[in-house]
Amino acid sequence: MRRFEDIVGQEQLRDHLENAVKLGKVSHAYLINGERSSGKEFIAKIFAQALQCENRQGADPCGECHSCVQAESGNHPDIIFLTHEKPNVISVEDIRTQINNDMAIKPYSGKWKIYIVNEAEKMTVQAQNALLKTLEEPPEYGVILLLASNVNALLPTILSRCVQLNMKPVRDAQVKDYLMKTMQIPDYKADICVAFARGNVGKAKLLASSEEFDKVKEEAVSLLRNIQDMEIHEIVTAIKKITEYKLDINDYLDILSIWYRDVLLFKATHDANHLIFREEIQYIRKVADTSTYEGIETIIEELEKSKQRLNANVNFDLTMELLLLTIKEN
Structure with a gap:
């Protein structure tokens, strides 16, 4: 089961999301900015699951309720992952059908309807402008999580309407400790993975496995x-x-x-x-x-x-x- 404490080395970002859940002060749009494979989707999933959890203890999801079971299996009807047929383009049609039109329908079972857009920098200008209309007047239950590795590709108007959370490089010692304790990676191999990852925990995990x-x-x-x-x-x-x-x-x-x-x-x-x-x-x-x-x-x-x-x-x-x-x- 995923918990906020599983987010390694991103204390400021983690604290912000934890407090949003605890205090119920949830924004309608977040932008998580970090390198490719740095764990943006992992963070988004924890946040989404925590928001939808029926028996939350503090900020962490319980992992046992019906909502958590659905979230863990990737089948929660109110946690929607945007998909796109063209590998390098998120089109205006993708945004309209999967977010704008869908968000008009109230949540099926949870308090929130959460949309996770991976590689958000792949949105065309037209797609971003279409999303902007929803960001300007979202329903009270709507939450959009944009995950990006190149924020320069996003329009200033999109950026201004999102809470921006920037991932930072994690200390080498912290990454090595994580690989050795959590993944039981031997010392020599951990050193190599840490050297390549350059503060990117997600990349270190990928290389180690x-x-x-x-x-x-x-x-x-x-x-x-x-x-x-x-x-x-x-x-x-x-x-x-x-x-x-x-x-x-x-x-x-x-x-x-x-x-x-x-x-x-x-x-x-x-x-x-x-x-x-x-x-x-x-x-x-x-x-x-x-x-x-x-x-x-x-x-x-x-x-x-x-x-x-x-x-x-x-x-x-x-x-x-x-x-x-x-x-x-x-």
């Missing part, structure tokens, strides 16, 4: 061990293989970045205790001994540039060839 992540990490490390002895076409083939996985290419580039940060750290300190890839110390020492500080820093900078190029839809093969040439030269 992903078999694909382990495979991609092993392939990346294998490439880094042997890159100096490989021809460019061999390296490009190895990189292309990564696109067969569902993992984001940025996560792959992060693996390379963290490896070279370890190289830089070891070159400066000759101490393996603080390395993320400390099990690879034999290879890290070899690269550190044969590379200059400037060369390693150039590689790390080029990795960040490669991310930016790929996010801007620059040709994948060209981006990777530039990156790999930079790595081999430095």
Whole structure:
């Protein structure tokens, strides 16, 4: 059963929602803003379930009443998740049929009718304007939860009518503690997941439980061990293989970045205790001994540039060839 205490490292946001439930001071529109996979939907579900709970103790849902059982199974008639057929677009028709028209009907069983809009930044301008009409005059039972990872894509008029709750990066120690205690992730693997997650608990959880992540990490490390002895076409083939996985290419580039940060750290300190890839110390020492500080820093900078190029839809093969040439030269 989900409780507010299960929200890790977002104390200010959690307290706001808990107090709204306890005091009955619920706004008609909330915007939860945070990175992709950071747990926005998890938070929205706890809040929605707590609002609908029939036997709430304090702010937390009881987990046992009919409403909680429905919410836990995803079948609560008054907790509605907006869906859209086009993967990258929430259309005006989606908003009209699933929110505007539906909200005119009173709740079936609960006190509230709650609408959860994931990836709200995908709403077209027309869709946002349609939603605006409902936000301006919502019925007393209507609550809309917009979940977004890019608030810049939302109209100022939408933002002005929502209570904005911004998720913050969680401390590494807190994320590691969560992975080890809640998910029983071993120390070494937890360190790697924390390094990649960069304060994003949801991403850390995904990586910790992903078999694909382990495979991609092993392939990346294998490439880094042997890159100096490989021809460019061999390296490009190895990189292309990564696109067969569902993992984001940025996560792959992060693996390379963290490896070279370890190289830089070891070159400066000759101490393996603080390395993320400390099990690879034999290879890290070899690269550190044969590379200059400037060369390693150039590689790390080029990795960040490669991310930016790929996010801007620059040709994948060209981006990777530039990156790999930079790595081999430095």
